[in-house]
Amino acid sequence: MAGLIAGRLALGLVTLWLVSAIIFLGVEALPGDACTAILERDAHGAALETCRKALGLETPALERYLSWAAGVARGDFGLSAHGQQDIAGLVGYRMRNSFLLAAGALAVGIPLAIALGVVAGLTRDRWPDLLFSTGAILAMTIPDFVAATVLILVFAIWLGWVPAIVLTPADAPPLEFFPEFILASTVLAMLMVAHVMRMVRASVIEAMSSDYVQMATLKGVPYRQVVLRHALPNALLPAINVIALTVAWLLGGVVVVEVVFNYPGLGRLLVDAISGRDLPVVQAITMIVAASYVAVNLVADLLGLLLNPRLRSYRARQR
Amino acid sequence: MSAAAPLIDIRKLCVGFRGRAGTILPVLHEVDLSVCRGESLGIVGESGSGKSTLALAAMGYLRPGLQKLAGAVLFDGQEMFDRPAAELARIRGGKLGLIPQNSGQALTPTLRIGAQIAEALRLHCDHDPATHRARACDLLEQVRLPEPEAILRRYPHELSGGQQQRVAIAMALAGEPDALLLDEPTTGLDVTTQAHILDLLRDLARARSMAMVYVSHDLGVIARVCDRVQVLYAGETVLTGPARAVLRAPAHPYTAALLAAIPRLGERTLPRALGGRPPGPDEPREGCAFAPRCALATGACRAARPDMAEAPDGQAARCLFPGAAPSRDAGHAAPACPADSPCVLRVVDLSVRHARPGWHMRLRGRVPPATVAGVTFDLRRGETLGLVGESGSGKSTILRALAGLLPPASGEIVPGDGTRLAGAVERRRPQDLRRIQMIFQNPDASLNPRHTIAEILAQPLRLYFGLTGQALAARAEELLATVRLGAECLDRRPGQLSGGEKQRVAVARALAADPEVVLCDEITSALDVSVQAAVLDLLNDLKARRGMAFVFVSHDLAVVRALSDRVAVLYQGRLCETGPAAAVHGAPSHPYTAALLGAALAPDPDHVPRLLAEDAVDPGPPARGCPFQRRCPVRRGAICETDTPPAREAAPGHLIRCHIPLHELCATAPG
Numbered sequence: 010m011a012g013l014i015a016g017r018l019a020l021g022l023v024t025l026w027l028v029s030a031i032i033f034l035g036v037e038a039l040p041g042d043a044c045t046a047i048l049e050r051d052a053h054g055a056a057l058e059t060c061r062k063a064l065g066l067e068t069p070a071l072e073r074y075l076s077w078a079a080g081v082a083r084g085d086f087g088l089s090a091h092g093q094q095d096i097a098g099l100v101g102y103r104m105r106n107s108f109l110l111a112a113g114a115l116a117v118g119i120p121l122a123i124a125l126g127v128v129a130g131l132t133r134d135r136w137p138d139l140l141f142s143t144g145a146i147l148a149m150t151i152p153d154f155v156a157a158t159v160l161i162l163v164f165a166i167w168l169g170w171v172p173a174i175v176l177t178p179a180d181a182p183p184l185e186f187f188p189e190f191i192l193a194s195t196v197l198a199m200l201m202v203a204h205v206m207r208m209v210r211a212s213v214i215e216a217m218s219s220d221y222v223q224m225a226t227l228k229g230v231p232y233r234q235v236v237l238r239h240a241l242p243n244a245l246l247p248a249i250n251v252i253a254l255t256v257a258w259l260l261g262g263v264v265v266v267e268v269v270f271n272y273p274g275l276g277r278l279l280v281d282a283i284s285g286r287d288l289p290v291v292q293a294i295t296m297i298v299a300a301s302y303v304a305v306n307l308v309a310d311l312l313g314l315l316l317n318p319r320l321r322s323y324r325a326r327q328r
Numbered sequence: 329m330s331a332a333a334p335l336i337d338i339r340k341l342c343v344g345f346r347g348r349a350g351t352i353l354p355v356l357h358e359v360d361l362s363v364c365r366g367e368s369l370g371i372v373g374e375s376g377s378g379k380s381t382l383a384l385a386a387m388g389y390l391r392p393g394l395q396k397l398a399g400a401v402l403f404d405g406q407e408m409f410d411r412p413a414a415e416l417a418r419i420r421g422g423k424l425g426l427i428p429q430n431s432g433q434a435l436t437p438t439l440r441i442g443a444q445i446a447e448a449l450r451l452h453c454d455h456d457p458a459t460h461r462a463r464a465c466d467l468l469e470q471v472r473l474p475e476p477e478a479i480l481r482r483y484p485h486e487l488s489g490g491q492q493q494r495v496a497i498a499m500a501l502a503g504e505p506d507a508l509l510l511d512e513p514t515t516g517l518d519v520t521t522q523a524h525i526l527d528l529l530r531d532l533a534r535a536r537s538m539a540m541v542y543v544s545h546d547l548g549v550i551a552r553v554c555d556r557v558q559v560l561y562a563g564e565t566v567l568t569g570p571a572r573a574v575l576r577a578p579a580h581p582y583t584a585a586l587l588a589a590i591p592r593l594g595e596r597t598l599p600r601a602l603g604g605r606p607p608g609p610d611e612p613r614e615g616c617a618f619a620p621r622c623a624l625a626t627g628a629c630r631a632a633r634p635d636m637a638e639a640p641d642g643q644a645a646r647c648l649f650p651g652a653a654p655s656r657d658a659g660h661a662a663p664a665c666p667a668d669s670p671c672v673l674r675v676v677d678l679s680v681r682h683a684r685p686g687w688h689m690r691l692r693g694r695v696p697p698a699t700v701a702g703v704t705f706d707l708r709r710g711e712t713l714g715l716v717g718e719s720g721s722g723k724s725t726i727l728r729a730l731a732g733l734l735p736p737a738s739g740e741i742v743p744g745d746g747t748r749l750a751g752a753v754e755r756r757r758p759q760d761l762r763r764i765q766m767i768f769q770n771p772d773a774s775l776n777p778r779h780t781i782a783e784i785l786a787q788p789l790r791l792y793f794g795l796t797g798q799a800l801a802a803r804a805e806e807l808l809a810t811v812r813l814g815a816e817c818l819d820r821r822p823g824q825l826s827g828g829e830k831q832r833v834a835v836a837r838a839l840a841a842d843p844e845v846v847l848c849d850e851i852t853s854a855l856d857v858s859v860q861a862a863v864l865d866l867l868n869d870l871k872a873r874r875g876m877a878f879v880f881v882s883h884d885l886a887v888v889r890a891l892s893d894r895v896a897v898l899y900q901g902r903l904c905e906t907g908p909a910a911a912v913h914g915a916p917s918h919p920y921t922a923a924l925l926g927a928a929l930a931p932d933p934d935h936v937p938r939l940l941a942e943d944a945v946d947p948g949p950p951a952r953g954c955p956f957q958r959r960c961p962v963r964r965g966a967i968c969e970t971d972t973p974p975a976r977e978a979a980p981g982h983l984i985r986c987h988i989p990l991h992e993l994c995a996t997a998p999g
Contacts, residue, residue: 229452242438319483
């Protein structure tokens with residue numbers, strides 16, 4: 010088992026290394042560099058030379074990649090093109106904020122999604138199922154900016170329960186974002202619940218029609234226990250990967266929702282960095298998003314291994 | 329015994345489901361059933377006869393969609409369907425236990441065996457929970473599982489099929505049942521394991537004086553364990569009676585036909601097929617349900633449903649002419665392959681690996697032995713070679729290698745023209761592909777459900793012969809006629825055909841390529857015996873008239889005996905014995921062949937299988953020595969573990985690979 014985890018971890022690191030190389034190459038291939046971005050119209054002649062020298066852009070690409078990668082490995086992403094700020098510091102708070110938003114959505118969304126999915130699966134084709142399934146389709150088809158706008162209209166403007174947008178600065182302590190981030194979290198939760206619920210519903214239906222559930226019933230296990238002990242653990246296994254993808258999507262910063270609510274997260278920073286051609290920041294955020302995808306999928310894989318004895322011994326035998 | 333009140337008593341039970349048109353379609357028609365304590369009843373029928381539905385109804389359970397229409401289901405004198413859920417839950421798994429058909433799927437995959445048995449104990453026993461672990465060990469010992477402590481810690485998928493079945497039995501015993509329902513308890517198990525499990529069940533039933541209800545399509549199983557038999561046909565009871573009478577002189581023509589369709593181990597004759605098929609629940613029926621397929625049927629049979637009538641030897645049959653059915657005749661012998669036929673396939677020293685050993689395995693010198701190794705045989709035109717062995721013996725692996733689906737690790741495959749065949753299917757020439765065709769076990773999986781039969785047959789015809797238009801249609805029709813299907817099937821999809829018809833389409837597809845060799849992978853295992861007989865008949869016809877050669881893989885020794893010219897017995901991917909079918913089934917025999925033949929069941933109440941002392945499973949082939957060394961009852965010691973056994977020729981073409989001299993093998997062989 011330990012070897013298995015170590016193997017997965019190593020594979021994750023290799024993925025990150027490949028991603029970093031691709032990002033670096035991609036940025037290299039773009040016309041212009043950090044200096045042309047900083048100097049804008051003055052990017053010629055002596056000024057450009059000096060800037061390039063100052064930023065060390067004259068050294069060969071491989072050397073720069075290595076020093077950049079070494080910095081990234083230490084958590085040092087260098088300086089931003091605009092304002093020459095320390096990127097790690099700049100991104101750090103934004104990352105925490107995106108994480109906060111995601112945590113809010115997940116804490117409510119995952120238990121809700123599982124509960125609704127189970128109820129819908131158990132009452133297949135009867136009214137609770139029809140209600141929840143139709144609701145899920147609706148939540149999936151309405152674009153997030155429409156949902157966000159409607160929520161703002163209803164809860165912030167008509168009812169006045171919560172603030173419409175976030176005005177707290179990015180580096181404020183976490184508690185100050187409450188209650189401003191509630192609406193943004195709700196929009197994300199809605200989308201997530203819809204996806205995860207449909208997955209859970211399908212696998213609950215499959216588990217409930219399986220031979221082992223029939224056997225458990227005919228062994229005299231009461232219905233509640235049949236569902237909780239025999240059907241659910243098996244039904245949740247396929248849902249883990251869908252949940253993982255949703256989590257990674259949330260952690261990577263949700264551009265549209267952050268922009269609509271003026272939320273100071275990674276997604277908005279990315280949009281700003283791209284429109285300002287701040288390549289070091291774009292590089293840093295892309296790395297972070299890639300790392301969170303790798304990390305979440307790793308956790309999902311390990312969780313799957315932990316919960317699914319069949320997978321566990323299959324993998325162990327393969328080694 | 330008959331004086332006692334029956335423990336399970338089902339009276340005039342009707343069960344049905346709501347069809348598409350909204351009408352109720354019955355699957356059980358006024359079925360009666362009664363079993364007393366200490367008695368063992370067999371419910372026999374083909375797929376769709378309603379036998380499993382009947383058994384589950386005895387537990388007050390119907391599959392989703394089914395509903396009880398009329399009748400009573402009494403357990404211990406009380407109606408099961410009227411009981412509240414809590415009371416039902418107490419009886420199920422308690423006084424009334426179920427042993428499911430496929431324990432591999434009926435055990436919850438995410439719970440350890442210990443947890444599942446403890447759950448049964450917790451639900452149905454008043455014992456102190458602290459004693460549950462010891463009690464669970466006890467139960468596993470009762471079902472003769474070695475190292476019960478270790479098994480309790482395992483998950484279901486870590487056990488073999490036989491072990492899973494034993495765990496299911498232990499779980500049923502946890503509730504100290506008065507009655508056990510067994511839904512095809514040994515279907516899908518190897519013959520040796522099956523015989524052991526049935527023995528165990530017999531002993532348990534006697535020791536605890538339980539009422540047993542066996543549901544099975546296999547009359548061999550019924551003959552081994554049942555006192556009384558009830559035969560279902562299309563949801564009706566057509567015959568009841570003592571097992572001996574029903575198996576020896578059945579009073580109902582359907583049962584007689586069923587018995588005639590079963591191939592017997594001792595006979596090299598093809599069983600007699602039963603034409604037609606049972607009426608579905610949506611078909612109207614007025615007279616006797618079996619009348620359309622019955623040779624004795626008269627106008628009276630078709631006019632009104634007959635009642636159960638007294639018949640000889642304590643039987644009761646739903647027939648106007650009970651006991652008039654002709655007794656089983658010998659059937660006809662399969663055509664033999666002429667001795668001078670040319671060779672169409674030569675396999676030399678074939679070895680196959682499922683997984684290529686990784687570099688670290690090779691570095692450490694721990695390359696596991698190949699799944700299949702050292703397989704050599706010839707196949708002549710018009711010959712049928714039977715490959716037999718238990719699951720995991722490499723039968724299907726060899727077929728897949730011959731078909732190119734699993735490229736061999738080493739060895740040669742040489743078709744009739746003498747050129748060596750490439751290993752992988754994508755590297756074979758089209759004419760080589762045409763020569764070797766394969767038919768799979770399950771036609772539901774091997775025929776594309778979205779294609780019509782015409783499209784399925786057109787593919788090989790277009791690919792190999794470039795046929796189009798009128799010529800293509802004519803050839804497809806001709807092929808269907810060869811497998812005895814009408815041209816009206818062309819526009820249907822596989823889902824609209826019965827199991828036997830689908831398998832015949834699969835045969836027709838293989839024939840479309842006009843092959844020299846047809847590989848048959850358990851092609852009759854998923855079919856009912858009456859249908860199986862028809863498919864076997866068809867293969868023999870093709871062999872005699874077209875000179876086609878078959879490699880026929882089956883776990884059923886009697887089927888292989890009836891069909892094959894020569895038989896090869898495999899264990900752990902190694903040949904144990906090869907030779908003419910009669911020689912392999914006679915003496916002298918390899919100890920493994922003897923074990924297989926000894927364990928096989930026959931639909932005969934006096935047949936007693938002979939078993940190996942233990943039915944342990946081998947995890948994989950041993951690195952050296954004889955493949956059968958670990959289970960062999962007549963092991964010779966060190967030589968079996970170190971040296972590959974020599975191939976000794978007992979008779980021309982009859983090779984036995986064993987260290988024991990032939991004259992000593994004669995003494996241990998069946999005879």
